[in-house]
Amino acid sequence: GDLSAEVLRQQYHLRDISARVDPYTHPNREECARILFDEFRDLSDMFSFYGGYKSLARTMITHMQYGNGAVFSDPLLNQAMAEHSSMQSSLNVMLKNIQTYVDWDREILPYPAIQDITDAISESYLPRFDNLTDRFNGLGITIHDTWATHISLESLLIEKNSFTAEIKYHIQDHFGLDATDISNNFYRQFRIFRIWFYLQHIDIHAFKPFISEIVIIKRVSVGRYDEI
Numbered sequence: 001g002d003l004s005a006e007v008l009r010q011q012y013h014l015r016d017i018s019a020r021v022d023p024y025t026h027p028n029r030e031e032c033a034r035i036l037f038d039e040f041r042d043l044s045d046m047f048s049f050y051g052g053y054k055s056l057a058r059t060m061i062t063h064m065q066y067g068n069g070a071v072f073s074d075p076l077l078n079q080a081m082a083e084h085s086s087m088q089s090s091l092n093v094m095l096k097n098i099q100t101y102v103d104w105d106r107e108i109l110p111y112p113a114i115q116d117i118t119d120a121i122s123e124s125y126l127p128r129f130d131n132l133t134d135r136f137n138g139l140g141i142t143i144h145d146t147w148a149t150h151i152s153l154e155s156l157l158i159e160k161n162s163f164t165a166e167i168k169y170h171i172q173d174h175f176g177l178d179a180t181d182i183s184n185n186f187y188r189q190f191r192i193f194r195i196w197f198y199l200q201h202i203d204i205h206a207f208k209p210f211i212s213e214i215v216i217i218k219r220v221s222v223g224r225y226d227e228i
Contacts, residue, residue, distance in 0.1 A: 001206025008202060012182055017198050019191065033205055036195050037065045043192035048138025053080045057138035060175055060212070064199075069208030072175065073215070080139055081171065082216045086127045091167065091218060093124040094151065096228045098165060104224055107158040121151055127171060141192075143212060148172040154217070161224040169216040176200055176209025 005024050008014045017023050020039050026032040041058045048057035056076055063072050081087055097120045101113035126149045134140035154166040181187055182197040199207045222228065 001203045003201040004203055014194055017194050029204055036199055040195050047141040049136060051137040054138045057142050060142050064207055067210055069210050071211045071213050073213045078214055078216055081127055081214045084127060089125055090127050092228050093120055095222050099222055102158055109156060143173050146171050146173045162221060164221045167218045171214040173212045174209055175212055
């Protein structure tokens with residue numbers, strides 16, 4: 001809700017917002033918002049028409065409409081990240097480093113190894129929805145990259161040349177567009193982003209963006225000589 005209609009038209013060149021209504025002249029604010037959100041959901045289908053997670057895009061748009069900025073979480077979103085190829089890649093970095101630094105004779109993880117494992121994780125490719133399939137299953141448009149990832153080793157049991165680790169991922173992203181997004185010619189050409197930016201930033205509507213939260217706990221057993 002930080003921009004006026006004049007700024008949206010003149011500075012951001014957002015004149016053609018919707019194919020169903022002219023939001024700058026429509027006399028009823030609530031009806032106009034309802035029409036725009038319906039169009040927003042319909043347009044999202046072109047980015048979310050494949051796979052078991054395609055319903056998330058419409059769910060998250062509806063959360064923007066009625067959630068008033070509340071944090072969004074959904075078991076389906078957690079499942080999507082837990083099953084994603086980038087999650088396995090990130091998890092393997094941690095497991096490989098634990099395997100390397102474990103003192104197998106004493107069956108302990110030496111304390112100095114914690115910093116080395118932390119450094120390895122910080123340099124790794126963290127989980128995100130950015131593969132080819134994500135362009136069509138709704139995850140590329142709703143999440144795509146992430147803004148915060150907290151990884152914690154909740155428990156570690158080492159015995160008989162193997163270990164069992166419980167690892168928790170707490171991941172956050174934001175569902176919102178900023179000036180950089182809408183100034184990008186590629187994104188601005190799609191009506192869905194113009195509607196999204198308008199609903200979020202126009203002062204008469206000010207629909208709040210929100211944080212998307214993903215929590216995953218992985219319990220994995222690895223042998224001393226296993227290939228990871």
